[in-house]
Amino acid sequence: MQSLSKAEKSYIQVGLLSSPPSRSDGRSLLDYRSVALETGVAPLANGSARVNIGRNANQAGGGTEVVAASKLEVESIDDDGGVEGGRIVCTVSCSPSAYPHLSSGALDDIQQDMTTILHQTLAHPSLHPNNLSILPRKKSWLLNLDVLVLADAGNVYDALFIAARAALWDTKVPRTRSVEYKARKTTGTKPGGTGDMDVDEETPSGFDTRQIQNATDFELPDYWDEGEVLDGREKWPVCVTLNLVPPVHYLDATGQEEAATPLRLLLMFTFPPNGPADVQAMRMLGPGELKITQLKDLIVTGEKYAHDLYHSLNVKLKEEDVRRNQKARDRFEQHR
């Protein structure tokens, strides 16, 4: 967080509290800066996204920039700490150029804070996708979600969650087919028919437990796309940061505004396809205080903002899917 003089802090606070409230760049309290989003930025990742809040229109610089990428890794359940059904590990790292005035120790602290919030929210059992297991009791997918903060111009937590949600939305899980070893039933005619590898051609039935138990390894069938989408991708939460300068709150603070705000409330909401919204996580940052009654009101209003954010993000993500399909088709045409 950048340092501000007392005069600057009071200038910002008085502006927020005056009526009508005014902010340094003329936005109203609930306005976001423009958010640029792109998915599929890392070709080697299973899913990736890049987000920039408040980007300078003509220059590459300016704004809070976050890149997220997810990579799937196979884990054995017994020995390398794999869990039945797969697991998710989130890591946030901050580029030193995002916080040039911080020492490396302070940078580590910030990364740790962000990692904790992101991991605890996204790796929660209630959000766990169902298709991360490969072979029951033997192999599962480990989903590594790595998020990199390239620049911080305020409101980094919203950007983190937007990027994480977009990358997870974009994630494709490769299709797998189980392989088992069978003793050959033929007798005598062929020599050495003891344990040839044989690909299991039958589709496994859920009721046939013998087949599942026999499967010892898996293979990746050659398939035209990268796999199927992660299960339950509608559910990944969005975060809204309410910056509190009692009695008002505002959204999408710039770096300077953050430095002048005593308390920030992070609210993470999920919106299941059928059913009411859930508060998935909640954090308070900063030295300020809040009464429990005020908190309740803020959660209700926060849900409204999160709902708007969720819907526009969904629209954008679908647009990105269409755009990338189109691009892939064009490239195919060109190479044909």
Added chain:
Amino acid sequence: MISFTSFPIQPDDIHNGWRAHHPDIAEDTLMDLDDEQELFEAGGSKLTYPGESLTSSQSYMRGHGTYVDNEEVIASVAGTVERVNKLVTVRAIRTRYNPEVGDLVVGRITEVQPRRWKVDANSRQDAVLMLSSVNLPGGVQRRKLESDELQMRTFFEEGDLLVAEVQAFFSDGAMSLHTRSLKYGKLRNGQLVSIPPILVRRLKSHFIALPCGVDLILGLNGYIWVSKHVKESDQEGEEGFDTEAVYSNQNDEIDESTRLAISRVTNIIRVLASRFVPLSDTLLLEAYEWTVDQEGGVKDLLQEDVGDALVATVTARL
């Protein structure tokens, strides 16, 4: 309330089906254009790219922003070529502020040390402001006392913004500042906006009062202070010099219209800087009048098309 946009599309020439020439041929044609005469006659208008060969090292000397390899002077940064007699230099477009004695800068205190403050002035090193180079309360000519050393934080503390002049350089290249004038000192009643230092030109005066009730201090280091207008009479006067006024942290009462004007000027500066337009007082005034004529809100300026229109009209008029 919230709107998502896309990043601009990168031209991906790897997958562009065909090229006009083989890459080597393209390079050859460029080489022909890179005639020495043309390079220097174009003067400041041509931009170099890092690694671009400028001239032969046998007939020219390498200056800042260049290096010699294979008997050729090669640019090490993106910038404009300048030549003084046989010395070839490249002035980088994006760089930290290179101070010169007499420059007006806006800086922020980062550290309080014995008898000196460290000031961030967007330069490569922090600048130094000595206790002996500030105006002490109780008369301009007063000597500094031991008690002043003990209460340095009552004058400037960490995070405070100030406007000062570059006084001299230390042997390691760090600049020494001074605020020994009534125009200089602590800043309040406004907000800071920072732009690339190359966009601030040297002007007759870097204190600009716009008629909309906004004062501007264009620091040559790219830090610009936008604040409420202070009347000349309040600013001047030897008797009026007291601690409360000069080293105060309290803002004055600022009314709604002034706040809006400050935000508008700040946004105009951001828009101009993002299109790489150098600032001057006339330009800012033109831009301000244009935005008021358009009757748009302050935040509309941050939209891309409005910004483009602003820059197009303003640069066409000058």
